Amino acid sequence: MIKYSKSHEWAKIDGDTAEIGITDYAQSQLGDIVFVETSVLGDTVNQGDTLGTIESTKAASEIFSPLSGEVIAVNDQVETSPQLINESAMDKGWLVKIKISNPNDLDNLMDQDQYKKFVESEAH
Amino acid sequence: MINMELKKTPFYQKHLENKAKIVNFGGWALPVEYQGSLAEARITRGGCGLFDASHMxxxxxxxxxxxxxxxxxxxxxxxxxxxxxxxxxxxxxxxxxxxxxxxxxxxxxxxxxxxxxxxxxxxxxxxxxxxxxxxxxxxxSSFTGLLCLQGPQSEKVIDSVFGERISSLSYMRFKETDFLNQKILISRSGYTGEDGFELYCQSEVSSKLWDALTANNCDVLVTPCGLGARDILRIEAGYPLYGHELDEHISPLEASLDWVIKFNKDFIAKDILFDIKMKTANQKRVGFVMIDKSVPRQGYLIYCHGKVVGKVSSGTFSPNLSKFIGMAFIDREFSLVSGVVDIEIRGKFYKAEVTKYPFLSLGRKKTIKSGK
Incomplete structure (x- = not known):
């Protein structure tokens, strides 16, 4: 199950853990990504907290955690090769994995159809 | 997203045809990038990039x-x-x-x-x-289009369209020539540090000029490039940009443009500048390369041994060096010696080394060809 936030992050939920990244729409808006800095292992975040920063050739953007939980894995590869996010935002460009602490957070997120409509409405 | 009131250059339709991302740049609808700023900045140093600068x-x-x-x-x-x-x-x-x-x-x-x-x-x-x-x-300005053809392959392209009379121009020289019965001005110059040409034309012939330059007459692929690449390239070349390294409150001596100031002639504010020159400017524009990886941006503070000694004026990731680079204003005493400083980025300190610019050797033509 993949859920989406209004600030253009995705969460791929697998049991009580979730992989988190930014959406393909977000990477296309940012342009070439040149720097990524995320929370580190063991950090705990609440839904909406800053999870890190992505810098593109255009600007610095904060990543907001779509879910509350503890960071249990960090994708080292995107720190050395930030362009992975441009190339594969929804897969190889994942940022962190968290252990979900509050499943109710999911109610505040969108499914794929809702997110698609949300992006279309934002683009106008 | 795009305000209907934005001014459009004569090449606006070409940008759309080439799938540009259009942004509002000081009231102008201009391409920030087509395929991506990093790729475009690399292509310009190795081949040939085409930039619309008609907003100038x-x-x-x-x-x-x-x-x-x-x-x-x-x-x-x-x-x-x-x-x-x-x-x-x-x-x-x-x-x-x-x-x-x-x-x-x-x-x-x-x-x-x-x-x-x-x-x-x-x-x-x-x-x-x-x-x-x-x-x-x-x-x-309102009826003038400006295209900048930049990169080591530019001469071939200009030669195929305008012939040797124009392609043999030396750096910082120009000629006027006819294009479809309209006068256009072509100079050997640019804002990238690479060899290249700038072409000023009347709006009526602008789209034909774009077509002629991109027609692939000489096996050189001419790649449209946006403002993003233009900014990366000018930072790599160490060129100042108004609003970053220049403004009404920075003297050209602080901006390290001493070579532009000729004290043997009269000009406005000469006495003030002479005074600064004699006392030496308080701060100087310098270059720096990040030792710790992070993106330096305008306004970030620079520290040395815990004391603020300067401020970043421009910064970028250089795709041609694979390094984060920038320019900054640094207190005179610190700018005299190359050294390691700390740049504060989102509350954390990242090490950078103060260096000279340009950050890479520039391909622009310097020599005056004999007999021309």
Whole structure:
């Protein structure tokens, strides 16, 4: 199950853990990504907290955690090769994995159809 | 997203055809990138990039007394420039700050001044208010298109379209030529540090000019490039940009443009600048390379042993060096020695080394060809 936030992050939920990244729409808006800095292992975040920063050739953007939980894995590869996010935002460009602490957070997120409509409405 | 009131350059349709991402740049709808700024900046250093700079302002100053008038407002010596040559110069205010930087093309009949888009109206007012009897100041910006063909392969492309008369131009020289019965001005110059040409044309022929340059007549792929690549390339070259390294409150001496200031002629605020020169400027523009990886951006503070010693004016990731680089204003005493400083980024400190610029060796032509 993949859920989406209004600030253009995705969460791929697998049991009580979730992989988190930014959406393909977000990477296309940012342009070439040149720097990524995320929370580190063991950090705990609440839904909406800053999870890190992505810098593109255009600007610095904060990543907001779509879910509350503890960071249990960090994708080292995107720190050395930030362009992975441009190339594969929804897969190889994942940022962190968290252990979900509050499943109710999911109610505040969108499914794929809702997110698609949300992006279309934002683009106008 | 795109405001209908944005001004469009004569190449707007070409940008859409080439799937550009259009942004609002000082009221102009301009391409920030097509395929991506990093790729475009690499292509320009290795091949040939095509940039639309039609938003720049073109102001003609002419009439008896035009030379003296311009000389009085600018610190570089235009009288030392022959017909067919161009010169980098500055419009200064009464306190020695920079109203704008410009390129002056010296023609037999007039002076063709190319200024920044954001400053065009300000410069125009400044000139019109001060011009003496007999000097005319004419704004040609609204009907002038400007394309910049940049990169080591540019000469081949220009040769295939305009022939050797134009492709043999030396650096910082220009010629006027006919294109579809319209006069266009072509100079060997640019804002990337690479070899290249800048082409000024009337709006009517602009799309035909774009087509001619991109027609692939000579096996050189001409790649459209956006403002993002233009900014990366000018930072790699160590070129100042108004609003970053230049403004009304920074003296050109602090901006390390000493070479533009000719104290053997008279100009506005000469005494003030001479005073700064004698006492030495408080701060200097320097380059730096990040030792710790992070993106330096305008306004970030620079520390040395815990004390603020400067501020970042421009920063970027350089795709040609694979390093984060930037320019900064640093207190005089720290700028004299290369050294390691700390740059504060989102509350954390990242190490950077103060260096010289340009950050890479530039491909622009420097030598004057003999017999031409």
């Amino acid at each position: 302002g073109e102001i003609v100053v002419k009439g008896e007394g035009a030379l003296d008038f311009l000389q009085s407002l600018t610190p570089n010596d235009i009288s030392a420039v022959s017909f067919g040559h161009q010169q980098y110069n500055l419009f200064l205010n009464e306190t020695g700050g920079v109203i704008d930087d410009l390129m002056v093309y010296v023609r037999k009949e007039d002076f063709y001044c190319v200024v920044n888009a954001v400053n065009k109206d300000k410069v125009l007012n400044w000139l019109v208010r001060r011009k003496p009897e007999g000097v005319d100041v004419i704004d040609e």
